[in-house]
Amino acid sequence: MRVERIALRGWRNYEWESVSFSPDTNVITGSNAQGKTNLLEAVYMLAAGRSFRTRFDRELVGFDYPEAELLADVCAHGRSQTIRITLRPGQPKKILVNGVKKTAAELAGTFNVVLFCPDDLELIKEGAAVRRRLLDNAVSQIRPKYAELLAEFNRLYEHKTRILKDWRDKPSLLDTLDEFSDALGRVSAQLIRYRAAFTQRLGEAAAPIHREFSGEGEELSLRYCTVSTVKDPFAPAREIYYQICEHQERHRQAEIDSGQCLTGAHKDDVEIFINGRSARSFASQGQTRTAALSLKLAEREIFLDETGEYPVLLLDDVLSELDEGRQAFVLNRIGGGQTLISCCEDEGISKRTGGKVFFVEKGRVR
Ligand code: ATP
Ligand code: MG
Numbered sequence: 001m002r003v004e005r006i007a008l009r010g011w012r013n014y015e016w017e018s019v020s021f022s023p024d025t026n027v028i029t030g031s032n033a034q035g036k037t038n039l040l041e042a043v044y045m046l047a048a049g050r051s052f053r054t055r056f057d058r059e060l061v062g063f064d065y066p067e068a069e070l071l072a073d074v075c076a077h078g079r080s081q082t083i084r085i086t087l088r089p090g091q092p093k094k095i096l097v098n099g100v101k102k103t104a105a106e107l108a109g110t111f112n113v114v115l116f117c118p119d120d121l122e123l124i125k126e127g128a129a130v131r132r133r134l135l136d137n138a139v140s141q142i143r144p145k146y147a148e149l150l151a152e153f154n155r156l157y158e159h160k161t162r163i164l165k166d167w168r169d170k171p172s173l174l175d176t177l178d179e180f181s182d183a184l185g186r187v188s189a190q191l192i193r194y195r196a197a198f199t200q201r202l203g204e205a206a207a208p209i210h211r212e213f214s215g216e217g218e219e220l221s222l223r224y225c226t227v228s229t230v231k232d233p234f235a236p237a238r239e240i241y242y243q244i245c246e247h248q249e250r251h252r253q254a255e256i257d258s259g260q261c262l263t264g265a266h267k268d269d270v271e272i273f274i275n276g277r278s279a280r281s282f283a284s285q286g287q288t289r290t291a292a293l294s295l296k297l298a299e300r301e302i303f304l305d306e307t308g309e310y311p312v313l314l315l316d317d318v319l320s321e322l323d324e325g326r327q328a329f330v331l332n333r334i335g336g337g338q339t340l341i342s343c344c345e346d347e348g349i350s351k352r353t354g355g356k357v358f359f360v361e362k363g364r365v366r
Contacts, residue, residue, distance in 0.1 A: 002338040006072040010065035012038035013363040025355025036342040049104025058089040105147035112311035128269035188265035189240035196233035199224040206298035310337025
């Protein structure tokens with residue numbers, strides 16, 4: 001897959017700009033705060049229908065502009081497609097693929113990207129939220145149904161949390177608590193199955209990459225962790241649902257007392273092991289970076305497997321954070337697909353990649 005051309009109008013700090021990319025490596029360089037990440041964010045939007053930096057589309061619209069529009073020619077599934085996304089604060093976003101209206105979830109079936117940004121370097125050591133985001137972003141792209149379930153989950157979770165927080169002021173709210181808990185349990189059961197299956201696949205794809213990358217034959221493995229009463233996350237959804245209900249019943253009073261939602265897929269995590277030991281507890285800085293990179297490159301391989309094409313790889317400011325050995329490993333591995341790399345003014349990266357170089361200054365691209 002590749003993005004051939006993108007035009008940005010009123011997008012972040014871009015008043016009006018159009019960029020044609022190379023099908024291989026593209027290096028986007030320039031000083032700080034010029035629009036490098038904003039450009040990558042626009043390409044990400046074409047695949048995900050949302051930003052990777054904010055939940056609020058209105059933040060994507062340039063200050064002083066009434067709306068933002070992206071118009072892109074992409075090549076995916078062996079044909080050229082046009083994606084147009086219009087954001088107008090206060091209105092639902094408008095997404096057109098070849099002139100036909102689509103939802104954000106449907107975009108995933110059109111065009112895919114894998115993003116690697118500095119936050120991802122925290123995949124191993126930081127809290128579970130970063131790892132859940134990796135699963136959610138990846139599975140949403142290959143399984144549009146998952147994106148719908150996740151949106152439903154977030155809606156139910158927010159509603160239930162509001163009940164648990166506000167019932168003291170308005171006790172009648174508790175009348176609907178069990179209904180929301182039940183719905184949350186049902187959706188959680190489905191999310192858990194998808195996530196467990198993807199975690200298994202990710203582990204299988206990441207292990208050989210990490211083995212080669214570490215040069216030491218290190219073994220990377222993953223384990224999916226969820227609600228404690230769920231014995232087998234691969235079991236049929238109905239079975240998982242019953243086991244979640246069991247947890248829910250035991251924790252109902254604690255939820256009411258603490259004002260927090262204690263049962264559901266929102267606390268899930270992926271445990272990462274290197275040579276059988278918890279990477280979160282024991283990995284060195286170098287091992288941590290190697291493992292994070294292996295997971296991201298594995299994600300790219302899974303997309304290839306699913307769609308027959310490499311997704312567009314977006315590397316936002318990460319290459320400069322890696323030592324030369326790791327940079328070389330990444331650059332050797334990314335052949336076969338299109339890559340957009342953002343980095344600060346020439347750190348030698350543009351020369352090393354041999355890619356097409358774009359210079360960004362104040363929302364203009366040369
Ligand atoms: P760095 O090297 O520091 O990461 P960058 O080139 O990646 O810099 P961007 O994140 O792309 O920088 O941001 C470029 C500029 O766009 C920043 O000054 C930012 O404040 C500005 N900006 C962000 N959102 C908007 C918006 N909605 N309207 C106008 N400008 C915005
Ligand atoms: Mg940036």
